[in-house]
Amino acid sequence: MNALEIQNLSKTFSGQIVLDRVGLTVGEGEVHALVGQNGSGKSTVIKILAGYHAPDPGASAAVHGRPLQLGSATDAHTSGVRFVHQDLGLVLDLSAVENLMLGRRYPKGFGGRIKWRDARRVARETMARAGLDIDVRTVVGDLGVADRTRLAIARALPERDDDKVVLVLDEPTAALPAHDVDLLFGTIRRLQDAGNSIVIVSHHLDEVLGIADTITVLRDGKQVATTAAHSIDHDTLTRLIVGHALDVSAGAQAPVEASATPALRLAHLCGGAVVDVSAIVYAGEIVGVAGLAGSGREVLASMVTGRLPRLGEVAVDGLPVRPGSPRAALSARVAGVSGERARYGTFPNLGVRQNLTMGSVACHVRYGRIDARKERGEVRRWISSLGIVTRGADAPMTSLSGGNQQKVLVARALRLEPRVLVLDDPTAGVDVGAREQVHRIIETGATEDRAVLLVSTDSAELARICHRVLIMSRGRVVRELRRGHDLTADAIDHAQVAGAAAMNSQEVPTCQ
Amino acid sequence: MSVALSQSIASAASEASATTAVGVKADAPPRQPISMVLGRFSAVFLWAGFIVIFGLLKPDIFLTVSTFRLTFSEGVVTAMLALAFLIPLTAGAYDLSVGAMMGLSLVVMNHFSAYHSSVPIGLVAIGAILLCCLVGLVNGLLVVKFRVNSLIATLGMSQVLMAAELKMSDNRQILGSFSDGFQNLGTRNVFGLPIVMIYLLVLGAVIWFVLEHTPVGRYLFAVGGNAEAARLAGLNVERLTCGSLVASAAVAGIAGVVYAMKIGTFSAEAGPGLLFPALAAVFFGASQFSRRPNVWGTLVAYFALAFGVKGLQLAFGPGTFWIQPLFQGLALLIAVALASRVVGRTRRSRRAQRETSDPEPEPLEPGEPAGQNPVIELA
Numbered sequence: 001m002n003a004l005e006i007q008n009l010s011k012t013f014s015g016q017i018v019l020d021r022v023g024l025t026v027g028e029g030e031v032h033a034l035v036g037q038n039g040s041g042k043s044t045v046i047k048i049l050a051g052y053h054a055p056d057p058g059a060s061a062a063v064h065g066r067p068l069q070l071g072s073a074t075d076a077h078t079s080g081v082r083f084v085h086q087d088l089g090l091v092l093d094l095s096a097v098e099n100l101m102l103g104r105r106y107p108k109g110f111g112g113r114i115k116w117r118d119a120r121r122v123a124r125e126t127m128a129r130a131g132l133d134i135d136v137r138t139v140v141g142d143l144g145v146a147d148r149t150r151l152a153i154a155r156a157l158p159e160r161d162d163d164k165v166v167l168v169l170d171e172p173t174a175a176l177p178a179h180d181v182d183l184l185f186g187t188i189r190r191l192q193d194a195g196n197s198i199v200i201v202s203h204h205l206d207e208v209l210g211i212a213d214t215i216t217v218l219r220d221g222k223q224v225a226t227t228a229a230h231s232i233d234h235d236t237l238t239r240l241i242v243g244h245a246l247d248v249s250a251g252a253q254a255p256v257e258a259s260a261t262p263a264l265r266l267a268h269l270c271g272g273a274v275v276d277v278s279a280i281v282y283a284g285e286i287v288g289v290a291g292l293a294g295s296g297r298e299v300l301a302s303m304v305t306g307r308l309p310r311l312g313e314v315a316v317d318g319l320p321v322r323p324g325s326p327r328a329a330l331s332a333r334v335a336g337v338s339g340e341r342a343r344y345g346t347f348p349n350l351g352v353r354q355n356l357t358m359g360s361v362a363c364h365v366r367y368g369r370i371d372a373r374k375e376r377g378e379v380r381r382w383i384s385s386l387g388i389v390t391r392g393a394d395a396p397m398t399s400l401s402g403g404n405q406q407k408v409l410v411a412r413a414l415r416l417e418p419r420v421l422v423l424d425d426p427t428a429g430v431d432v433g434a435r436e437q438v439h440r441i442i443e444t445g446a447t448e449d450r451a452v453l454l455v456s457t458d459s460a461e462l463a464r465i466c467h468r469v470l471i472m473s474r475g476r477v478v479r480e481l482r483r484g485h486d487l488t489a490d491a492i493d494h495a496q497v498a499g500a501a502a503m504n505s506q507e508v509p510t511c512q
Numbered sequence: 513m514s515v516a517l518s519q520s521i522a523s524a525a526s527e528a529s530a531t532t533a534v535g536v537k538a539d540a541p542p543r544q545p546i547s548m549v550l551g552r553f554s555a556v557f558l559w560a561g562f563i564v565i566f567g568l569l570k571p572d573i574f575l576t577v578s579t580f581r582l583t584f585s586e587g588v589v590t591a592m593l594a595l596a597f598l599i600p601l602t603a604g605a606y607d608l609s610v611g612a613m614m615g616l617s618l619v620v621m622n623h624f625s626a627y628h629s630s631v632p633i634g635l636v637a638i639g640a641i642l643l644c645c646l647v648g649l650v651n652g653l654l655v656v657k658f659r660v661n662s663l664i665a666t667l668g669m670s671q672v673l674m675a676a677e678l679k680m681s682d683n684r685q686i687l688g689s690f691s692d693g694f695q696n697l698g699t700r701n702v703f704g705l706p707i708v709m710i711y712l713l714v715l716g717a718v719i720w721f722v723l724e725h726t727p728v729g730r731y732l733f734a735v736g737g738n739a740e741a742a743r744l745a746g747l748n749v750e751r752l753t754c755g756s757l758v759a760s761a762a763v764a765g766i767a768g769v770v771y772a773m774k775i776g777t778f779s780a781e782a783g784p785g786l787l788f789p790a791l792a793a794v795f796f797g798a799s800q801f802s803r804r805p806n807v808w809g810t811l812v813a814y815f816a817l818a819f820g821v822k823g824l825q826l827a828f829g830p831g832t833f834w835i836q837p838l839f840q841g842l843a844l845l846i847a848v849a850l851a852s853r854v855v856g857r858t859r860r861s862r863r864a865q866r867e868t869s870d871p872e873p874e875p876l877e878p879g880e881p882a883g884q885n886p887v888i889e890l891a
Binding site: 327331349350358360365368369370372 | 746
């Protein structure tokens with residue numbers, strides 16, 4: 001009998017097919033890996049299993065032979081399907097024992113008093129099953145990431161040792177150094193030996209090949225392959241994930257002659273998921289940064305624009321920029337645009353005009369007063385030159401579509417005439433038409449005396465407009481693709497997926 | 513009150529123009545549903561309604577010049593406190609110490625006039641206002657340097673100020689012995705208007721100019737709308753927040769000086785009792801005109817409520833002393849409840865949109881979600 005069996009699982013979000021008749025069969029005591037690119041549907045499978053989304057009609061599932069109602073969180077829990085999500089869901093202010101007992105019944109004495117001694121014993125035993133040996137009274141915030149991961153796993157285990165569960169681990173190694181990955185895998189093997197079944201979602205193929213018995217590959221919502229792990233190698237798996245072999249003859253465009261002046265220099269950047277990144281962007285050049293979730297790609301741009309603190313040096317034309325200060329970055333002529341508009345970009349209570357000129361209205365001030373007419377004139381020029389669709393210069397910012405809001409933010413950065421333009425996933429959530437326009441704006445914006453750093457999750461976007469693309473994995477740049485040489489969207493996809501394998505597994509990524 | 517409605521209409525409009533792909537449209541004034549236009553001027557209608565109703569009920573005593581003058585001049589100090597509260601609110605900070613701050617300025621004025629009458633009163637007034645600025649600076653530093661929530665910081669400060677006032681006045685009324693010339697500055701009429709009303713209008717005009725027509729005002733609204741985006745746009749969020757609390761203290765100090773001119777007596781209840789009506793006026797006013805905290809909305813909202821209270825008191829006799837808090841409490845609850853309901857609805861619909869359009873959202877990096885103050889979202 002199989003521990004978990006899902007058949008015919010489809011999911012449609014507003015007409016877009018995200019999962020197309022996917023099946024997943026996890027045997028008793030098996031470690032089953034679910035792999036695929038960003039957007040391939042892995043997370044949707046997990047979310048449906050966890051009851052966060054309901055599947056389209058027609059799907060069926062069974063746990064240990066008993067039918068499971070997909071889309072119901074309680075049914076999943078009672079059937080013994082347990083989850084450890086990527087963010088772990090621990091309460092950092094509570095102790096290990098308190099975290100472990102969330103969702104469990106405390107042993108109670110007279111008058112509802114918690115028997116802490118018993119609770120601690122239960123916690124110690126449960127943690128031992130996950131291979132964790134710490135003082136259960138430790139506050140979780142004081143634990144390292146590896147211990148937190150194992151605590152989250154321990155919390156997902158059933159109360160009685162002889163109950164078998166299906167444990168779903170979503171990207172458990174994304175934030176872990178190599179040494180801790182080994183420890184975690186020890187835990188997984190121990191649980192497997194105890195008869196539990198494990199579903200693991202991961203980007204790191206070498207890890208997947210090392211731990212899994214069976215691998216299911218998803219691509220664009222379709223189940224591409226399910227195969228035994230020992231019968232497949234790294235290259236074949238990469239090819240299955242990306243969809244086709246890497247086309248070596250690609251890269252027809254001519255290489256771009258950039259001027260020899262380095263405008264932006266990054267030296268040994270470190271902080272958060274970024275471990276050690278050095279790079280030079282020349283004036284007139286568009287350099288892309290790609291990487292899977294957890295590679296450090298997410299925070300790199302913010303470290304350059306000063307939103308996040310960092311170690312290491314950022315220099316513009318040789319002059320170092322003070323870290324952690326957007327003002328310092330701006331006065332060094334570094335302007336940034338973030339794809340997370342609502343959080344880091346727009347002012348919902350102000351109009352298009354005020355949003356566009358925010359931070360630099362001095363040129364329109366006369367006798368202490370903002371000359372609204374003059375300002376409006378400038379804003380209208382930007383509206384027409386960037387093709388911003390709006391009712392007018394004074395329309396509320398919230399009345400614009402996402403793509404047009406993004407163009408307003410790009411205009412805000414461009415009117416500062418920056419030496420370095422940093423774009424962080426600038427077309428996230430932007431429709432196709434507006435995306436094209438934003439691309440054109442970026443290309444024309446990269447004039448001879450400007451360097452552009454474009455961080456993106458969209459490989460096609462990077463391949464189209466970048467002169468060079470840096471591939472990040474585990475906090476480092478592992479490859480560089482050049483236009484006219486080996487830069488294509490496929491090459492970016494391949495390099496991202498393969499990136500993790502290229503790393504020396506002995507290296508422990510931390511800031512020194 | 514139908515922000516969601518206006519947004520859906522606005523997005524429909526932008527979609528329509530997107531399909532035509534002509535880029536820019538002429539700056540035609542945005543068309544709005546009539547109910548929304550009426551909502552934006554509801555305080556004006558309310559004010560007019562009160563005048564008509566009580567004018568019909570009690571034409572002989574309500575519709576008189578002296579009643580109007582009285583209502584205006586009685587309300588000036590509270591309206592000034594409302595303006596004081598308004599300034600930091602634009603930057604998303606609450607200053608609950610405005611009432612006690614006015615009390616501080618007042619007790620200093622009365623103390624010096626009663627016990628140190630040799631000091632020129634003009635000098636005392638300037639000193640009192642500067643002292644308030646200093647306390648405002650402490651408020652600001654507590655909020656930006658020590659990261660104390662502005663509600664807590666200013667609430668705590670108001671109690672400290674109360675203590676100072678009680679100590680200075682020995683918990684007694686102080687009858688200030690102000691010169692006639694000084695008192696004249698607070699009680700005279702100019703062009704038939706109470707002179708204090710002129711002060712209020714001048715103060716309002718200055719604050720309006722700064723908030724609506726200078727970079728500082730715009731930056732304050734930006735901080736109130738999205739503090740993190742403001743920081744990323746290069747604004748000095750800390751200095752702006754701190755400065756707004758100093759400005760609010762200065763305005764409260766001026767209100768204390770005007771109170772001294774007008775009434776001349778200090779009692780410990782004077783300041784704190786004015787906080788709530790001021791606050792209600794600001795929140796009600798934030799739903800008016802430009803639909804964000806604004807000067808003229810605040811003043812109109814305040815006087816609309818003040819005329820309502822006055823009318824009720826005149827129409828139903830002296831037993832209606834309980835009318836005022838009831839009136840102001842209800843106004844605040846209704847104004848904010850309607851606004852929050854709209855905000856809640858847009859939030860829900862946005863979440864629904866996100867879920868359907870973005871099946872696999874990238875995990876957000878840990879960090880505080882952009883904190884937004886619901887009142888600012890009235891805008």
